[in-house]
Amino acid sequence: MAASRPLSLFRNLSAKIAAIPMILTALVVFVGGTLWTVAYSFTSSKLLPKWKFVGLDQYERLWDTRRWMVSIENLFIYGLCMLVLCFVIGFVLAALMDQKIRFESAFRTIILYPYALSFIVTGLVWQWVLNPEFGVQGIVRSLGWQSFTFDPLYNADIAIYGVLIAALWQGSGLIMVLMLAGLRGIDQDIWKASRVDGIPAWKTYVFIIIPMMRPVFITTLVLVAAAIVKVYDLVVAQTGGGPGIATEMPAKYVYDYMFGGQNLGQGFAASTMMLLAVLIVVIPWAYMEFGSKNRG
Amino acid sequence: MKSIRTILTVTSALCAVGAAQATELEVTHWWTSGGEAAAVAELAKAFDEKTDHTWKDGAIAGSGNTARPVMISRITGGDPMAATQFNHGRQAEELVEAGLMRDLTEVAEAEGWKDIVNPPSLLDACTVDGKIYCAPINIHSWQWLWLSDAAYKTAGVPVPTNWDEFVAAAPALKEAGIVPMAMGQQGWQQKGAFDVLMIALLPNDIYLKVYSDKDAEVAAGPEVAKIFDAIDQARAMAADSNIQDWNQATNMLITGKAGGQIMGDWAQGEFAIAGKVAGTDYHCLPGLGNKNILTTGGDAFYFPVLNDADKTAAQGELAALMLSPEVQVAFNLKKGSLPVRGDVDLSSANDCMQKGLAVLKDAEPLPGADQLITQDTTKQIEDLMVEFFADPSLTAAAAQERFAGIIADAE
Structure with missing residues (x-):
C-alpha cells in the first residue's frame, strides 16, 4: 500500500473523531463564549444582551467605581500574600514531613483535611472562629486577658487578612502534598552526595532541591493563581464583602452587577478586565516556558 | 435511531397526559419572614380552595436581591415558573419588552381592574404600551418610623413624634444602653432609609427632580446635603446595631434593645406575629411624622408566558383571585400592607394600617423609587x-x- 500514502488529515482517524467533541467544546464554549463576552462588554446591555454599541463607556464607569478599585486592591493584597505564604507554608510543611517522621500519614491527612471542605464551609467556620464574642477573642478573654483584641472581620482595615487566614488554612494542605510528591521524586543519591561534601541541609534545599523541583513549582503556581483569581464563594460566605465594601472581590462585582444590578454590559466589562489581567500574567510565562522549546 | 425516536414520542405523549390533569402552579416569591410567610399561606389557601388547581410554593430565602437573579435566570433560561413576585416598576421592564411575560389585559378587562385599583398609578406601573402585564397585590410604603415603647420607657424619655425628636432622644437611649436606631447592614435597607429621609424631610419636587428627572445639580445641591447630614446622624445612631436582616432589626425593637427603625410597613407583620399591639407596645410614624406622605410602590405578580394551555388558563384564574376582595383583605392583614382596591372593608385593620389608609386618601400619591430608577x-x-x-x-x-x-x- 506504499503507492497511496494516506492524507495526513486522515491518519489516526478514530483518535481525531474521538477528539471532536472536546475540540468543539473548547472552540464554542471557551473561545466563543469569551469573544461574545468581550464583544458585548462594549454595549449598553441591561438585563438581556442587546447589540447597542456604546464604545468604552462601560469601562470608563468601571474604573470610576470605588467598589471596583477596592476589589482590585483586595485581589492584589490577597493574591500576593496567598501566593507567597502558600508556597512557604506548603514547602516548609513538606520538608518537615520528609524527615522520615513517625505517623507521617496521620499528619498528612490532618493537614490535607481542610481541602476536602468547600469554600462555603470554610468561610462559615472561620466567620465563627473570628467572631469577637464566640471565637478566638472570646476564649482568650475568658481565660483572663481582658484587653485582648482580635476581630479582623469587624475591622475594615484588616478584614481582607481575615479572609486570607481562612484561605490559607484551606489551601496550604494541597500545596504541601504536591511539594511532598516533588521532594519524594528527588533521587536519594543527591542527598548522599551533598552529605559527603558536608553541605548543610538548608543549603541543599535552597540551591539543589528547589531548582530540581521546578516542574512541581510550575504546577502549583498555576493551581494557586487560578484559585486566587476566581475567589468568590469564600468572601460571600465569610464576610459578604463587608464590613462595608472592605473585602469585595472582582468576581463578586461581576456577579452582583450582572444579576443583582441587571447590567450585563457592566458585568461583562469587569469580567473582560479579569481576563486581561490573567492574560498579562499567563502569556509572557507561556512564551518563556514553551516558546523556546518549540523552536529549539 | 428508531429507538430514540420511539422514546421521544413516548415521553412527549407522557408530558401531554401529565398536563391534562389538574394543574399545579409554581409561584416564586421572597416572602420568608414570619409575617410574610403567614400572608403567603393565605394566598395559597385561597387558591387551593377556590380553584381546581394547586399552589406549589417556590419561596426563595434571602432578600429580593438574592431571589431576583434566580427568578430572572429561570425565566430567561427557558424554565419559567407559573407566576412570580416582583416589586412593580422597572425590575421586570426588560422581561416584558422581550415578550417573556404574559399579557394580562383580557383578565384585567374582565375583572374591571381599571375601575377598582386605587391609586391608579399601581396599574400604570404594570402597563407597557397599553397592555397590562402584572397583577398588583398590595401597596407597600417605605416611609415609616417604628418606635419601641419599651425602649423609651427604659430610657425615661417620651416616645418621639417625628424625626427631629427621634434624633434628639438618641443620647438618652445610648446612656441607658439601648441602640438608638436599629439598621440591618444590607445595602437595600440603608438605601431605603436614605430614600425615606429624602421624601420625608424635603418637598416632593426635590425627590422627583433627583429620581425622576435625574437632575445631578439638584442631587449635588444644598437641599440634598441636608439629607446627607441626616443619614450621617443615622449612621452614628445605628453604629452599634451589628445585625444583617431587617426582621432581626425589627426584633431589636420588639425586645426593647433598640429605639427605632426606618422600615417599610412590612415590619408591622413582625410586630403582629410577636403579639404586640400598635399604640401601646409600639408606635408608627408614617412619613417619619414630619410629613403626611407615603409612596405607593408594592408587590405585583408577573406571569411568564407558558406553552401549556391548561396552565395558562390557571394563571388567569390566579391573577383574578389575587385582586378579589376576600383575598385582598386576608392577605394584607397578615402582611401589614394596604390593599390595592379602595372598596374593601378594612375595619379589622389595626391602628397603623388605619393611619396609612388615611394618609393615602389625603396625600397626593408619590411613585416609589423602584418605579423611577433602574436596578x-x-x-x-x-x-x-x-x-x-x-x-x-x-x-x-x-x-x-x-x-x-x-x-x-x-x-
Whole structure:
C-alpha cells in the first residue's frame, strides 16, 4: 500500500473523531463564549444582551467605581500574600514531613483535611472562629486577658487578612502534598552526595532541591493563581464583602452587577478586565516556558 | 435511531397526559419572614380552595436581591415558573419588552381592574404600551418610623413624634444602653432609609427632580446635603446595631434593645406575629411624622408566558383571585400592607394600617423609587450606602458628590 500514502488529515482517524467533541467544546464554549463576552462588554446591555454599541463607556464607569478599585486592591493584597505564604507554608510543611517522621500519614491527612471542605464551609467556620464574642477573642478573654483584641472581620482595615487566614488554612494542605510528591521524586543519591561534601541541609534545599523541583513549582503556581483569581464563594460566605465594601472581590462585582444590578454590559466589562489581567500574567510565562522549546 | 425516536414520542405523549390533569402552579416569591410567610399561606389557601388547581410554593430565602437573579435566570433560561413576585416598576421592564411575560389585559378587562385599583398609578406601573402585564397585590410604603415603647420607657424619655425628636432622644437611649436606631447592614435597607429621609424631610419636587428627572445639580445641591447630614446622624445612631436582616432589626425593637427603625410597613407583620399591639407596645410614624406622605410602590405578580394551555388558563384564574376582595383583605392583614382596591372593608385593620389608609386618601400619591430608577442605579446607590455606613471616615459631603455622579449617569 506504499503507492497511496494516506492524507495526513486522515491518519489516526478514530483518535481525531474521538477528539471532536472536546475540540468543539473548547472552540464554542471557551473561545466563543469569551469573544461574545468581550464583544458585548462594549454595549449598553441591561438585563438581556442587546447589540447597542456604546464604545468604552462601560469601562470608563468601571474604573470610576470605588467598589471596583477596592476589589482590585483586595485581589492584589490577597493574591500576593496567598501566593507567597502558600508556597512557604506548603514547602516548609513538606520538608518537615520528609524527615522520615513517625505517623507521617496521620499528619498528612490532618493537614490535607481542610481541602476536602468547600469554600462555603470554610468561610462559615472561620466567620465563627473570628467572631469577637464566640471565637478566638472570646476564649482568650475568658481565660483572663481582658484587653485582648482580635476581630479582623469587624475591622475594615484588616478584614481582607481575615479572609486570607481562612484561605490559607484551606489551601496550604494541597500545596504541601504536591511539594511532598516533588521532594519524594528527588533521587536519594543527591542527598548522599551533598552529605559527603558536608553541605548543610538548608543549603541543599535552597540551591539543589528547589531548582530540581521546578516542574512541581510550575504546577502549583498555576493551581494557586487560578484559585486566587476566581475567589468568590469564600468572601460571600465569610464576610459578604463587608464590613462595608472592605473585602469585595472582582468576581463578586461581576456577579452582583450582572444579576443583582441587571447590567450585563457592566458585568461583562469587569469580567473582560479579569481576563486581561490573567492574560498579562499567563502569556509572557507561556512564551518563556514553551516558546523556546518549540523552536529549539 | 428508531429507538430514540420511539422514546421521544413516548415521553412527549407522557408530558401531554401529565398536563391534562389538574394543574399545579409554581409561584416564586421572597416572602420568608414570619409575617410574610403567614400572608403567603393565605394566598395559597385561597387558591387551593377556590380553584381546581394547586399552589406549589417556590419561596426563595434571602432578600429580593438574592431571589431576583434566580427568578430572572429561570425565566430567561427557558424554565419559567407559573407566576412570580416582583416589586412593580422597572425590575421586570426588560422581561416584558422581550415578550417573556404574559399579557394580562383580557383578565384585567374582565375583572374591571381599571375601575377598582386605587391609586391608579399601581396599574400604570404594570402597563407597557397599553397592555397590562402584572397583577398588583398590595401597596407597600417605605416611609415609616417604628418606635419601641419599651425602649423609651427604659430610657425615661417620651416616645418621639417625628424625626427631629427621634434624633434628639438618641443620647438618652445610648446612656441607658439601648441602640438608638436599629439598621440591618444590607445595602437595600440603608438605601431605603436614605430614600425615606429624602421624601420625608424635603418637598416632593426635590425627590422627583433627583429620581425622576435625574437632575445631578439638584442631587449635588444644598437641599440634598441636608439629607446627607441626616443619614450621617443615622449612621452614628445605628453604629452599634451589628445585625444583617431587617426582621432581626425589627426584633431589636420588639425586645426593647433598640429605639427605632426606618422600615417599610412590612415590619408591622413582625410586630403582629410577636403579639404586640400598635399604640401601646409600639408606635408608627408614617412619613417619619414630619410629613403626611407615603409612596405607593408594592408587590405585583408577573406571569411568564407558558406553552401549556391548561396552565395558562390557571394563571388567569390566579391573577383574578389575587385582586378579589376576600383575598385582598386576608392577605394584607397578615402582611401589614394596604390593599390595592379602595372598596374593601378594612375595619379589622389595626391602628397603623388605619393611619396609612388615611394618609393615602389625603396625600397626593408619590411613585416609589423602584418605579423611577433602574436596578442598576439602585445597586450603585446601595453600594455607596453600604460603604458609607461601614466607614465613618467617609464624610457626608464626599458621599453626596458620589451620589450626584451616580444620578448624572442614571437612565
